[in-house]
Amino acid sequence: MQRIVDKINELFANGTVDRVLGWKVGEFSYDRTPYVFTKEGGLDGFAYDSFCANNLSKYLIAESRKEGKVLVLLKPCDTYSYNQLVAENRIKTENVYTVSIPCKGKVDVEKLKAMGMTGITDIVENGEELTVTTLYGDEKVNRCDVLCEKCLACQKTAKECDEAIEGEAYEKPHKDRFATVEELEAMSPEERFAFWRKELSKCIRCNACRNVCPACSYIKCVFDNDNSGIASKANTDEFQENMFHIIRAFHVAGRCTDCGECSRVCPQGIPLHLLNRKFIKEINELYGEYQAGDNTESRGPLTSFTKEDCEPSIVYEKGGK
Amino acid sequence: MQRIGVFVCWCGSNIAATVDVAAVAEAAKLEPAVAFATDYQYMCSESGQSMIKDAVKEHNLTGIVIASCSPRMHETTFRKTAQAAGLNPYMVEIANLREQCSWVHKNKEEATEKAIVLMRTAVAKLTLNQPLIAGESSVTKRALVIGGGIAGIQTALDIADAGYEVDIVEKKPTIGGKMAQLDKTFPTLDCAACILTPKMVDVATNDKITIYSYSEVEEVKGFVGNFTAKIRRKARYVDEELCTGCGACTEKCPSKKNPNEFNMGLDNRTAIYIPFAQAVPKVPVIDAKNCIKFKTGKCGLCATVCPSNAIKYDQEDTFVEENYGAIVVATGFNPIKLDEFGELGYGQIPDVITSLEYERLMNAAGPTKGHVLRPSDGKKPKKIVFVQCVGSRGQSCREKGYCSKICCMYTAKHAILTKDHYPEMDVDVFYIDVRTPGKNYDEFYRRAVEEYDVNYIKGQVGKIYEENGKVMVQGSDMLGNKQLTVEADLVVLATAIEPDETARSIGTMLTASMDTNDFFTEAHAKLRPVESPTAGIYLSGVCQGPKDVPETVSQAGAAASKVIGLLAKDKLVGNPCVAGSNPLLCNGCGQCANVCPYGAISYVEEEVRGPGVREVRRYAVVNEAVCQGCGACTVTCPSGAMDLKGFTNRQIMAEVDAICK
Incomplete structure (x- = not known):
C-alpha cells in the first residue's frame, strides 16, 4: 500500500493527476468505500488491502467527464472492465490515468x-x-x-495501464469457474427451473447488481424507461420480477468481463454471476474463447458476424441446456 | 384515438372452411379502437378492394386491418388500396389467418379462437402505427455474376446484351465450368465444346464483361441496387496482361506428374498449366504446391522460356472492390464424393469410375483421345455396366434425398455413344426408374433401348467387387425377380450431384436463404423461381436445384431479364420502415453499428436536450437511405434507444400483450 501512496503523491506533486479514484475506510473497520481524493484534500483515510473489493472502473464514466485528470487504481480484474467501458465509448480516456495494482484476492x-x-x-x-x-x-x-466468490476462480492478469505497480508473487486459488454452471446444466429442466425460481425469488429489486455492474452503464436503463414497456411489467408479478435478472443477463451477455460484482453486492446472496458465466461458457463453446475487455478494439462475438458462426439450429442440437 | 376497420377475408374456402370468419368480424367489433368490421369472400378482388375504399370513406377510418393471407402475398396490394382510399399505405396491418392459421389447423373452433387473437394482435399494433413516407435509393448499373459455368456465362452475356456492365467471378483459372468437361450433350448429341467455347469467346471479347478468373468473392456489403463486393484475385504467378498464351512454359515444366483436375485425375499435367486448350482466359496458372521453384527455390524454367516475361513468382493475392446493383449466384455443382459408398468399390477398383470420368474418357480432347480404355490396363472393355442413382434418391445420411435429374439422360447418352463407337460392346444399365420428361428426351432413351440394344435392368446394385480380373456387379433384377451378378470390364457410377462447397458461405455472405441440401431457395417456388428472397440476389443454374444444360440456359436468361429489369430503374423506392435512435436514451456504445449489415449507423457528438438534460453526448444516427429495416440494431441496443419505424418496441410489446390477454 505504501508504494501506491508514494506513487499517488508523486503524481500529485508533478501535476500529472488532479484526483484519485480509490478506497476510503468506512464506518466499520473493514468497510472500504470508493472515494475520490483530491490533490488539495490529500489521501486522508486512503486504504488498499484485502477489503477493497469494489471495481472502481464504472465511476470513471462520471469522473472522466469532469475537469482535470483522474487517476484510477485498477486491480487486475478491473482492468478488463475498464477496457470494456473504453470499447463502448463510456470513458473519456484523455482525462484518465490508469494504474494497475496487485491483488491477492479480496475477503468477503x-x-x-x-x-x-x-x-x-x-x-x-x-x-x-x-x-x-x-x-x-x-x-x-x-x-x-x-475469499470472495469472484476471487476463487480469478485467473486474470492486469491489462496494460499507464503505470503498473507490481506486487509480491502470489499463487491464486484454482477453482473452475464453470463447475457450478456445469452442475446446473446437468439438472433436468424442472430442477433447473426450481433452482432459479428459488434463488431469484429472493430478489428485493434493490438494483444493487445493476448499479454496480460496469456493463450496466446506460444513461437510461430499459427498466427505468417507461416507454420500453418492460419497466412496469417487471413489477407486476413475482415471476416477471424474476425475469429482471434474465433480461439483465442478456443485456450484458458478451460484454460481461466476469468481474463478479453482481453477486458480491447482492444483499440476498443470489448467485447472479452464474447467469453471466453460463453466457460466457456458451459464447466460448459456440464462438471460441472470448474474454470481454481483453482489449479495447475487438467486437464481441455477439455483435460481430463471420461466415464460420454457428447456425441457429445449434439451439436444437444442444437441447434445452 | 384511431378508427380502425377490420376486413376478414374468406379466401374462398381457404380460410372460411376452417375459421368462422363472421365470428372473427364480430369479435373485432368489440375491440375499442375498431369502428367497422366485416367479412368478404375475396378481399383482394376488385370488389373486395372497393369495399375497403368505401368503408374508409364512410366510416372515416384512420387505419385498416386485413385478416387474410400472409403479408408476403398481398400486403403490397392492400397498401395500394389504402393509398387509393386516401390513407397512408403504412396504416395497414395484415393478420395472417391463412398460412399461420387455417392451413395449419383442422379444428374450426380452435382455429377461430386463434384467428381472433391474430386479428386482435394486428389491431393492437395498428393502434400504435404512424404514417410513414418512403425514401428513394439509387441503382448501380453493374451486375456481379458469381460462377463462370454455362449458367454464369449465359446470364452475363444476356445482361451485357442489354447494355449493362457485368463482372464474372470464377474461382477456377478458366471459365467454362462443368459443361467444358462434357463430351456430347443430350438429346441432340452436339459436342459440348462446340457450343460452349464460342460463348466463352463471346464473354472474353464482350467489352461490357470483365472476367475475374481464379478469383473469389470475399465480402459483400450493401443492399439491392447498392452492393459492394470485395473480390480476391488469387495469385496465379503469371501476369495476365503480358502472357500471350503461347504455352512454352507448360511444355518445358519439369514437374509433370500432377493429377489433372480437368480430366478428373485420369492423367497428369505440369505444375504450370492451362486447364484445357480453349480456356478463357488462355493464361496458365502455377500450382504452387507442386511447382519445383516454390518447393525448392531451384528451377525457374518457365520464367526462362517465357518470351514475354510474364512469369511472376512473387505475385501475391490482390483485391478488387467494385459496386454492383445486382448479384447473380451461379455457383453450380459437383458430383458427390463416394468415400462412404465402399460397397461400390470406387477408389479401390480402378475400373469403377464415375460418369464425369467416363465423360472425359469419351472426349476426343480427353486423356485417351476419345477411346474408351480401362484405367487399369488401358485395354478396351468388352462389357460396360452403368449404375444409376448412386447417392441420389436415398434415405440414409450418406445419400441425397433428391433426384439429381441429369443422370438418366446422360447415362442413356453414354450408352448410345458407346454402342455407336463400339457396336460389339455389351452395355447394361441398372436403374430404379428412368426419368425422361423433356422435349425429345423419352424418344432419346427409347433409341438407346430399341435401336442400340442397351440392356436396361430395373434394380439396384448392392455390391461391386473384383474377381479374376473382372469387375463383378451384384444387383437385383426386379422385373425378372432374381438376383444377378454381372461380369463387367468397366463400371460407370452415375454419381449424385450436390451444390458446390462454396455455396453455403456465399449464401451466408449474401444473406440468401438455402435449403437443407445447400441449394439456394427461390423467392417463390412457382412465381419467382430465379430470385432469392433477398432483394437484388438472383439465381442461375444448378445452385438453385439440379438441372440440365437447356434448363440452366433458360434459367440463366430468366435471371438476366430480372437483373436487367432492376438495372433499368434509376431509383428504387425505399422501405420507410427504418431504424432511428433516441438521443436521450442512446449511450453511443457502438453495438448497433457493429451489427448493422449495411453500415447505416454512425455516431455524432452533439448537444442533447430533453427534460432535465442539456449536455454533449455521443449518440447514434441512422442513414435512412442506407438502412434496410432489418432490426438487428433494435434488438442489440441494450438501452432501448434504437427503434424501428413500423415495428417499434412498443408495437411489438402491444402485440405480445394482445396475444397474452
Whole structure:
C-alpha cells in the first residue's frame, strides 16, 4: 500500500493527476468505500488491502467527464472492465490515468458472518491469517477460506495501464469457474427451473447488481424507461420480477468481463454471476474463447458476424441446456 | 384515438372452411379502437378492394386491418388500396389467418379462437402505427455474376446484351465450368465444346464483361441496387496482361506428374498449366504446391522460356472492390464424393469410375483421345455396366434425398455413344426408374433401348467387387425377380450431384436463404423461381436445384431479364420502415453499428436536450437511405434507444400483450 501512496503523491506533486479514484475506510473497520481524493484534500483515510473489493472502473464514466485528470487504481480484474467501458465509448480516456495494482484476492466479510462470527469490531490481516475481533472475543481464520466468490476462480492478469505497480508473487486459488454452471446444466429442466425460481425469488429489486455492474452503464436503463414497456411489467408479478435478472443477463451477455460484482453486492446472496458465466461458457463453446475487455478494439462475438458462426439450429442440437 | 376497420377475408374456402370468419368480424367489433368490421369472400378482388375504399370513406377510418393471407402475398396490394382510399399505405396491418392459421389447423373452433387473437394482435399494433413516407435509393448499373459455368456465362452475356456492365467471378483459372468437361450433350448429341467455347469467346471479347478468373468473392456489403463486393484475385504467378498464351512454359515444366483436375485425375499435367486448350482466359496458372521453384527455390524454367516475361513468382493475392446493383449466384455443382459408398468399390477398383470420368474418357480432347480404355490396363472393355442413382434418391445420411435429374439422360447418352463407337460392346444399365420428361428426351432413351440394344435392368446394385480380373456387379433384377451378378470390364457410377462447397458461405455472405441440401431457395417456388428472397440476389443454374444444360440456359436468361429489369430503374423506392435512435436514451456504445449489415449507423457528438438534460453526448444516427429495416440494431441496443419505424418496441410489446390477454 505504501508504494501506491508514494506513487499517488508523486503524481500529485508533478501535476500529472488532479484526483484519485480509490478506497476510503468506512464506518466499520473493514468497510472500504470508493472515494475520490483530491490533490488539495490529500489521501486522508486512503486504504488498499484485502477489503477493497469494489471495481472502481464504472465511476470513471462520471469522473472522466469532469475537469482535470483522474487517476484510477485498477486491480487486475478491473482492468478488463475498464477496457470494456473504453470499447463502448463510456470513458473519456484523455482525462484518465490508469494504474494497475496487485491483488491477492479480496475477503468477503459475509463469509465470516456465515461462519457464525457476529459483532465484528475489527479485522486485522497478518499474512495469510486474519484475526477477527468480535464483541465475543477474537477468532483466527485463514484468508483463503473467506475469499470472495469472484476471487476463487480469478485467473486474470492486469491489462496494460499507464503505470503498473507490481506486487509480491502470489499463487491464486484454482477453482473452475464453470463447475457450478456445469452442475446446473446437468439438472433436468424442472430442477433447473426450481433452482432459479428459488434463488431469484429472493430478489428485493434493490438494483444493487445493476448499479454496480460496469456493463450496466446506460444513461437510461430499459427498466427505468417507461416507454420500453418492460419497466412496469417487471413489477407486476413475482415471476416477471424474476425475469429482471434474465433480461439483465442478456443485456450484458458478451460484454460481461466476469468481474463478479453482481453477486458480491447482492444483499440476498443470489448467485447472479452464474447467469453471466453460463453466457460466457456458451459464447466460448459456440464462438471460441472470448474474454470481454481483453482489449479495447475487438467486437464481441455477439455483435460481430463471420461466415464460420454457428447456425441457429445449434439451439436444437444442444437441447434445452 | 384511431378508427380502425377490420376486413376478414374468406379466401374462398381457404380460410372460411376452417375459421368462422363472421365470428372473427364480430369479435373485432368489440375491440375499442375498431369502428367497422366485416367479412368478404375475396378481399383482394376488385370488389373486395372497393369495399375497403368505401368503408374508409364512410366510416372515416384512420387505419385498416386485413385478416387474410400472409403479408408476403398481398400486403403490397392492400397498401395500394389504402393509398387509393386516401390513407397512408403504412396504416395497414395484415393478420395472417391463412398460412399461420387455417392451413395449419383442422379444428374450426380452435382455429377461430386463434384467428381472433391474430386479428386482435394486428389491431393492437395498428393502434400504435404512424404514417410513414418512403425514401428513394439509387441503382448501380453493374451486375456481379458469381460462377463462370454455362449458367454464369449465359446470364452475363444476356445482361451485357442489354447494355449493362457485368463482372464474372470464377474461382477456377478458366471459365467454362462443368459443361467444358462434357463430351456430347443430350438429346441432340452436339459436342459440348462446340457450343460452349464460342460463348466463352463471346464473354472474353464482350467489352461490357470483365472476367475475374481464379478469383473469389470475399465480402459483400450493401443492399439491392447498392452492393459492394470485395473480390480476391488469387495469385496465379503469371501476369495476365503480358502472357500471350503461347504455352512454352507448360511444355518445358519439369514437374509433370500432377493429377489433372480437368480430366478428373485420369492423367497428369505440369505444375504450370492451362486447364484445357480453349480456356478463357488462355493464361496458365502455377500450382504452387507442386511447382519445383516454390518447393525448392531451384528451377525457374518457365520464367526462362517465357518470351514475354510474364512469369511472376512473387505475385501475391490482390483485391478488387467494385459496386454492383445486382448479384447473380451461379455457383453450380459437383458430383458427390463416394468415400462412404465402399460397397461400390470406387477408389479401390480402378475400373469403377464415375460418369464425369467416363465423360472425359469419351472426349476426343480427353486423356485417351476419345477411346474408351480401362484405367487399369488401358485395354478396351468388352462389357460396360452403368449404375444409376448412386447417392441420389436415398434415405440414409450418406445419400441425397433428391433426384439429381441429369443422370438418366446422360447415362442413356453414354450408352448410345458407346454402342455407336463400339457396336460389339455389351452395355447394361441398372436403374430404379428412368426419368425422361423433356422435349425429345423419352424418344432419346427409347433409341438407346430399341435401336442400340442397351440392356436396361430395373434394380439396384448392392455390391461391386473384383474377381479374376473382372469387375463383378451384384444387383437385383426386379422385373425378372432374381438376383444377378454381372461380369463387367468397366463400371460407370452415375454419381449424385450436390451444390458446390462454396455455396453455403456465399449464401451466408449474401444473406440468401438455402435449403437443407445447400441449394439456394427461390423467392417463390412457382412465381419467382430465379430470385432469392433477398432483394437484388438472383439465381442461375444448378445452385438453385439440379438441372440440365437447356434448363440452366433458360434459367440463366430468366435471371438476366430480372437483373436487367432492376438495372433499368434509376431509383428504387425505399422501405420507410427504418431504424432511428433516441438521443436521450442512446449511450453511443457502438453495438448497433457493429451489427448493422449495411453500415447505416454512425455516431455524432452533439448537444442533447430533453427534460432535465442539456449536455454533449455521443449518440447514434441512422442513414435512412442506407438502412434496410432489418432490426438487428433494435434488438442489440441494450438501452432501448434504437427503434424501428413500423415495428417499434412498443408495437411489438402491444402485440405480445394482445396475444397474452
